[in-house]
Amino acid sequence: MNRTQLVDQIQQKKNYLCVGLDTDITRLPKHLQSHSNGVFEFNKAIIDATKDLCVSYKINTAFYEAIGIKGWEALEQTVHYIPGTHLKIADAKRGDIGNTSAQYAKTFFEIYGFDAVTVAPYMGEDSIRPFLDYEDKWTIVLGLTSNKGSKDFQQLITKAEGTGESFFYNAVMNKVALWGTPDNLMFVVGATKAEQLQSIRHTFPDYFFLLPGVGFQGGSLEEVSKAALTKDGGILVNASRAIIYAGKGENFAEEAAVVALGYAQEMKQLLLNPSA
Amino acid sequence: MNRTQLVDQIQQKKNYLCVGLDTDITRLPKHLQSHSNGVFEFNKAIIDATKDLCVSYKINTAFYEAIGIKGWEALEQTVHYIPGTHLKIADAKRGDIGNTSAQYAKTFFEIYGFDAVTVAPYMGEDSIRPFLDYEDKWTIVLGLTSNKGSKDFQQLITKAEGTGESFFYNAVMNKVALWGTPDNLMFVVGATKAEQLQSIRHTFPDYFFLLPGVGFQGGSLEEVSKAALTKDGGILVNASRAIIYAGKGENFAEEAAVVALGYAQEMKQLLLNPSA
Numbered sequence: 001m002n003r004t005q006l007v008d009q010i011q012q013k014k015n016y017l018c019v020g021l022d023t024d025i026t027r028l029p030k031h032l033q034s035h036s037n038g039v040f041e042f043n044k045a046i047i048d049a050t051k052d053l054c055v056s057y058k059i060n061t062a063f064y065e066a067i068g069i070k071g072w073e074a075l076e077q078t079v080h081y082i083p084g085t086h087l088k089i090a091d092a093k094r095g096d097i098g099n100t101s102a103q104y105a106k107t108f109f110e111i112y113g114f115d116a117v118t119v120a121p122y123m124g125e126d127s128i129r130p131f132l133d134y135e136d137k138w139t140i141v142l143g144l145t146s147n148k149g150s151k152d153f154q155q156l157i158t159k160a161e162g163t164g165e166s167f168f169y170n171a172v173m174n175k176v177a178l179w180g181t182p183d184n185l186m187f188v189v190g191a192t193k194a195e196q197l198q199s200i201r202h203t204f205p206d207y208f209f210l211l212p213g214v215g216f217q218g219g220s221l222e223e224v225s226k227a228a229l230t231k232d233g234g235i236l237v238n239a240s241r242a243i244i245y246a247g248k249g250e251n252f253a254e255e256a257a258v259v260a261l262g263y264a265q266e267m268k269q270l271l272l273n274p275s276a
Numbered sequence: 277m278n279r280t281q282l283v284d285q286i287q288q289k290k291n292y293l294c295v296g297l298d299t300d301i302t303r304l305p306k307h308l309q310s311h312s313n314g315v316f317e318f319n320k321a322i323i324d325a326t327k328d329l330c331v332s333y334k335i336n337t338a339f340y341e342a343i344g345i346k347g348w349e350a351l352e353q354t355v356h357y358i359p360g361t362h363l364k365i366a367d368a369k370r371g372d373i374g375n376t377s378a379q380y381a382k383t384f385f386e387i388y389g390f391d392a393v394t395v396a397p398y399m400g401e402d403s404i405r406p407f408l409d410y411e412d413k414w415t416i417v418l419g420l421t422s423n424k425g426s427k428d429f430q431q432l433i434t435k436a437e438g439t440g441e442s443f444f445y446n447a448v449m450n451k452v453a454l455w456g457t458p459d460n461l462m463f464v465v466g467a468t469k470a471e472q473l474q475s476i477r478h479t480f481p482d483y484f485f486l487l488p489g490v491g492f493q494g495g496s497l498e499e500v501s502k503a504a505l506t507k508d509g510g511i512l513v514n515a516s517r518a519i520i521y522a523g524k525g526e527n528f529a530e531e532a533a534v535v536a537l538g539y540a541q542e543m544k545q546l547l548l549n550p551s552a
Contacts, residue, residue, distance in 0.1 A: 022376070062372060062379035068387045069348050076345070093372050095396060096338060097423040100298070103338035111344045120371060120396045122418055124425020142398055147373040149400020153448055159433045168444065172429055 001087050001115045002136045003183045003232075006208075009055045009085060010233035014268040018056035018089065018210070019260060020240025021046065021078060025067050027245060029252045039067070039074035042252075044081055046244055049253035053260040056087035056236050058210075059114075079112050087236070089140065089210070090114040098126035105130045109137050116140050118188060118210070121172050125179060132180045138208075139185050141176050144169045144200065146190030146213030173204065182206040189228070191219030191237060198227040201234075209235045214263075215242025221263060225270045233271070239263060277363050277391045278412045279459045279508075282484075285331045285361060286509035290544040294332035294365065294486070295536060296516025297322065297354060301343050303521060305528045315343070315350040318528075320357055322520055325529035329536040332363035332512050334486075335390075355388050363512070365416065365486070366390040374402035381406045385413050392416050394464060394486070397448050401455060408456045414484075415461050417452050420445045420476065422466030422489030449480065458482040465504070467495030467513060474503040477510075485511050490539075491518025497539060501546045509547070515539060 010016050023039050032038040047057065059078060064071035082088050094104040094117065101119075108117040109131075116138035119131055131139035144154055144167075153168060160171040173187055189200055191211035200209070209228055213219040214237050221237060228235045239259075247255025286292050299315050308314040323333065335354060340347035358364050370380040370393065377395075384393040385407075392414035395407055407415035420430055420443075429444060436447040449463055465476055467489035476485070485504055489495040490513050497513060504511045515535075523531025 024379075060372075060376060062370070062376045062383070065383040066379040066387065068383075069345055069352070072345050072348055091372075093370065093396070093399075094338070096336075096367075096369050097421070097425075100336060100338045103300075103342040107338070107341040107344075111342065120369070120398050121429060122396050122398050123369075123421050123423055124428030124430070126423050126425040128425075145373070145399050147399060147402050149373075149402040149404075152400030152451055153397060153444075154400070156444070156447055157435045158444065168429075168432070168434060171432055175428060 001138075006055070006087055007232045009087075013055055014271045015053065015055055015264050016233045016236055016267055016271070017054040017260065017263050018058050018087070018236045018238040019046065019050050019054045019243055020058045020060060020091070020212070020238045021244065022060040022063050022240040023244065024063050029247075029249055031250055037074065037077075039064070039071065040077045040081075043074070043078040045253035046256050047078075047081055049257040050243070050260045051083055051086065053257065053264040054086070056089060057082050058089040058091045058238050058240070060240065061090060061092045076112060079114060087138075088113070088115045090117040093118050093120045093142065095120040095123050095127045097123065098130060101127045102130035105134060109134050116186070118142065121176060128176060128179060132184055137184065139180060140210050141172075141185065141187055143173045143187035143189050144193060144196060145188060146192045146219065150190060170203070173200070177204065177207070182208070186210055188212065191224045194220065194223035194227045197224055201228045201230075205230065207234070210238060211235055212238040212240070215239035221266055222270065225267070229270065237263070237267070277414075282331070282363055283508045285363075289331055290547045291329065291331055291540050292509045292512055292543055292547070293330040293536065293539050294334050294363070294512045294514040295322065295326050295330045295519055296334045296336060296367070296488070296514045297520065298336040298339050298516040299520065300339050305523075305525055307526055313350065313353075315340070315347065316353045316357075319350070319354040321529035322532050323354075323357055325533040326519070326536045327359055327362065329533065329540040330362070332365060333358050334365040334367045334514050334516070336516065337366060337368045352388060355390060363392060363414075364390045365392040365394070367394045369394050369396045369418065371396040371399050371403040373399065374406060377403045378406035381410060385410050392462070394418065397452060404452060404455060408460055413460065415456060416486050417448075417461065417463055419449045419463035419465050420469060420472060421464060422468045422495065426466060446479070449476070453480065453483070458484070462486055464488065467500045470496065470499035470503045473500055477504045477506075481506065483510070486514060487511055488514040488516070491515035497542055498546065501543070505546065513539070513543070
C-alpha cells in the first residue's frame with residue numbers, strides 16, 4: 001500500500017485508527033479458550049466488527065510467537081483475513097546486520113504479505129536499508145516509544161554531526177530520515193508524550209507517525225491528534241488492549257466495536273475541526 | 277544453563293566457540309535442496325560434525341522466519357537436537373514494552389527451550405527485565421555490534437548521569453549492567469573491533485561477551501581473544517558463514533568441521549597461553 005492509497009483511506013473514512021491485535025491466548029473469552037483455533041477466531045470476529053471503524057491493523061508478533069508454530073499459523077490466517085483496504089502492520093521490532101535484516105524484510109513483506117513492519121534502529125543503516133528497499137512497503141522505525149523505559153536511552157543527550165546536542169531519539173530520527181522518504185518510512189512516536197510529539201511533528205512535518213499508547217497506556221487521543229495531525233492525516237493512532245479486551249464474554253467483538261466507534265467518532269471530529 | 281555449567285564446559289573443552297546456524301535455505305548443498313526438511317537435515321549434520329569442537333550454538337531466527345511456518349518447525353527440531361551440554365542461543369534481537377517482551381521471553385525460554393536470547397536495548401529497562409527474570413537463563417544485550425551501521429548510533433557521544441560523556445553503547449552497557457548480573461546477563465560486542473573490545477573488557481571484567489564477526493565479517497580470533505579472554509573464559513566467539521558454508525557439496529559437514537577444528541585448536545592455545 002503506497003502513501004496515496006493510505007491517505008485516501010484516511011480521507012474517505014475520516015479515520016486514522018489502527019487496531020492492535022495483541023491477541024493473548026490466555027485472555028480469550030471463555031467460549032474460545034477450548035477452540036482449536038481460538039486466536040484466529042477471536043481476530044476474525046474483531047476484524048469483522050471493527051473494519052469499518054479503522055484504517056489499519058497492527059499484529060504484535062510476540063503474542064503469536066509465544067504459542068509456537070500454532071501462533072504463526074494464526075498470524076498468517078489473520079493477515080490474510082485483513083481486507084486489502086487496510087494497512088497491515090507487523091509490529092515485530094526487528095533489526096540486525098544487513099544480510100539478516102534482509103531475511104526479516106522478506107519474512108514480513110513477502111512471506112506474510114504485510115504492508116509495514118516496525119524496526120529497531122540500534123544497529124544503524126545496514127539494519128534498516130533492507131526494509132526500505134521494498135517498493136510500496138513501509139518501514140516504521142522506533143523513534144520515541146510509549147513505555148517507561150524510553151527515558152533510559154532514547155532521552156539521553158547526544159551529540160550528532162550537523163544537529164548538535166539533542167535527545168538520542170532525535171539523533172536517530174534525523175539520521176534515519178536521510179535513508180527513507182515520507183513515502184516509505186514512518187516513525188513510532190509514543191502517544192503518551194503529547195508535548196514532545198508536537199516538537200517532533202515540527203521537525204518532521206511530512207512523515208507518518210505510528211502512535212501506540214492511546215487507551216491502556218494512558219495517552220489522550222485529543223492531545224496527540226492536536227499535536228501531530230497534518231492535512232494528510234499523517235498519523236495512525238493505535239489502540240490494542242483498550243479495544244480488543246473491552247468485553248470478556250461472547251459479545252466481545254461488539255464491545256470492541258463500541259470502543260472503536262468511540263475513537264472513530266472522536267477522530268472524525270478532530271479531522272473535520274483540527275483546531276477546535 | 278547457569279554460569280558454573282558454562283564455565284565448566286569451556287574449561288573442560290578448552291574451547292569458547294559458538295557455531296552460528298544462520299541456515300539459508302537458498303544456500304543448502306544441492307542434494308538437500310529438494311529434501312522436504314532440508315534446513316533441519318543441514319543443521320543436524322553440522323551439529324553432529326561440530327559438537328565436540330564448540331560449546332554453544334546460535335540460531336539466527338531470521339533465516340528460519342523467512343521460510344514461514346516450515347522454518348519454525350526446523351528451528352524447533354534444531355534446538356531440540358542440540359546437546360544439553362551446549363549453550364543454546366536464540367539470536368533474535370527482540371525487545372518491546374514490558375508485557376510484549378514477556379511474551380518474547382516466554383517464546384524463546386519456555387516454548388523452544390533456549391538458554392539465551394539476544395535483546396535490543398533501545399526501549400530501555402522494561403523491555404529487558406522480563407528476560408532477566410528467568411532463572412538459569414541468559415539475556416544477551418546488544419552493546420557494540422560488528423556491522424558497519426554500529427557507527428550510526430552506538431558510537432555517538434552521549435551524556436549519561438554518573439558516567440559523564442561516553443559512546444552511546446557505553447551508556448547502554450553501564451545502565452543495563454545495573455539490571456542484571458554476570459550470572460544472567462551477557463553483552464554482544466562486535467569482534468571486528470579489537471581495540472574497543474579491550475577497553476570494554478576493562479570496564480566490565482566479569483561479564484561474558486558474545487563476539488560475532490569472526491570469519492566472514494573479518495574479525496581476528498587471536499586479537500579479540502587477547503583483548504577479552506578472562507580466567508573464566510568470559511567470551512563466546514561466534515562464527516556462522518565461515519563454518520557452515522565452508523563446503524558446498526555432499527561433504528559440507530566435514531568441511532565445516534575442518535574450519536571449526538581450526539578455531540578450536542587456536543582457542544586451546546589461546547586459553548593455555550593467554551599472553552603468548
